[in-house]
Amino acid sequence: MRLLRTLLGDWPAYLWSGWGALASLLLLFAGWQLAAEHYGSLVLAQPLEAFASLGRFWAEGSAVQELAITGRRALSGLALALLIGSALGLAAGVSMTASMMSRPLVTVLLGMPPIAWLVLAMLWFGASDGTPVFTVFVAAFPVVFIGALQGTRTLDGQLREMARTLHLPPHLMVLDVYLPHLFSYLFPAWVAALGMSWKIVIMAELLASQDGVGAALAITRSHLDSAGTLAWVSAVVGLLLAIEYLLLEPLKREVERWREPS
Amino acid sequence: MSHPRLEVRQLAHSFVRTQVLADISFTLSAGEVCALVGPSGCGKTTLLHLCNGLLDVQDGGIANGFANPVTLFQQPRLLPWKTAQGNIALSLKARGVPRARREAAAIRLAARLGLSRDDLDKFPRQLSGGMQSRVALARALLPEPDLLLLDEPFAALDIGLKTELYALLQQLQAERGMAVLMITHDLMEAVRLSDRILLMAAEPGRIVGRFALAQPRAQRDDAWVYRTTAELLQERVVRDSFGLPDAVAVQPAGQPATLSVLPDSSLDAPPRSPSRC
Known part of the structure; x- marks a missing residue:
């Protein structure tokens, strides 16, 4: 509750600090505009054309609908990866043997291209939600797992000894000692996993689903609709930016308040 | 006895x-x-x-x-993500003492060891070495050890x-x-x-x-x-x-x-x- 209150309280100041970020985004749009003018609308639609298409999708109601479907799939896969990856990574980090055994397995998982998982998932789950959710999970899992594993292994041994002499029960050991330290490793991993999950869910939908943003992209591609394609891309990227900067970043600042210099 | x-x-x-x-x-x-x-x-x-x-x-x-028995180590060994008060109360938290009681006990003992309420709200990195040692001492003494x-x-x-x-x-x-x-x-x-x-x-x-x-x-x-x-x-x-x-x-x-x-x-x-x- 206190967390929520300070989060909301710090928001205006935080948003005000976003002008710099906004300026760099506008520069990107300017570059996009230049490229579009140079190559013509068929190859690269102008930003305003893309936004107009997005407005049309929005008015039709398809934007919200498709984004909701895609969001649900990406977030379910991501949530699974975060939960299972963090828990297993923590467990593996506590035991030397487990971390040594899991490292090569995770490297294999990391090296496996998501598209290969997608093909397998299509065989296993068909055209259901299972295909994109599984692909997202399996791609995001190793990233989160490695973060949790490294965080756990780097906990200061002196603090662990201190906690042992205080006879801290196991659940407090996790909550008060491991998790706060782990957070600075987990958080970047979670952000990376979030970005991956959006990219991969759209790829999976493009190839294996009848609905969602990926499927909508497949349709705009078949119509050679450059403005429509870019409209979907901007919607997805915009949503990702909003989640990261409006939700995750303020959360991180609050949880990591102890790092601030006096 | x-x-x-x-x-x-x-x-x-x-x-x-x-x-x-x-x-x-x-x-x-x-x-x-x-x-x-x-x-x-x-x-x-x-x-x-x-x-x-x-x-x-x-x-x-x-x-x-x-x-x-409790141990006081060479270094203060405070949890950097807890305030001084949270660090002191940790030794009672480990024993399952309810929050209100352990915080009150922590504040009382901290006062005897020369830590003000202001210091108690600070994180370890905001405290000087002497203050950190006081916090570590308070954490060790809070559960009333016999050794x-x-x-x-x-x-x-x-x-x-x-x-x-x-x-x-x-x-x-x-x-x-x-x-x-x-x-x-x-x-x-x-x-x-x-x-x-x-x-x-x-x-x-x-x-x-x-x-x-x-x-x-x-x-x-x-x-x-x-x-x-x-x-x-x-x-x-x-x-x-x-x-x-x-x-x-x-x-x-x-x-x-x-x-x-x-x-x-x-x-x-x-x-x-x-x-x-």
């Missing part, structure tokens, strides 16, 4: 093939302050870690009759702070009758604070001398401490243990000896002074 004791019998310990401790035996009774003195690397910390259970006993035995194991907790502090914190510690020790086993390489500190000094030598770590200090702790002034430390430094075993060159004995004329050398077989505390027996 029971009289718990810490009994260490013929303790030996090795890391891989290097023997770090050999044939360590001593007893610590309730309310007694015992100093383990020796050069760096003589296995003092290993011995302490065997006593607090961070290391498993390999050879010999430790019987710890104290119900509530305190000290691993030179204030070694990094300046002499003023060190004296102040030891005075606070001594007050609380006297009030609660805690047993204290303190590690130090500072003879003067040992002389000022302890009832008994166990002298250790290195390679392998073993006890080479036992000294009793009869003067009640409250009546030790600076002059007494200097004189006794000087006297201790005349002892052959002390010089050998610390690798000091031989010295000529200069026992000041007309002054009685302030410390008594105990035979090696005496494992228990000697009578403090004739009047108390």
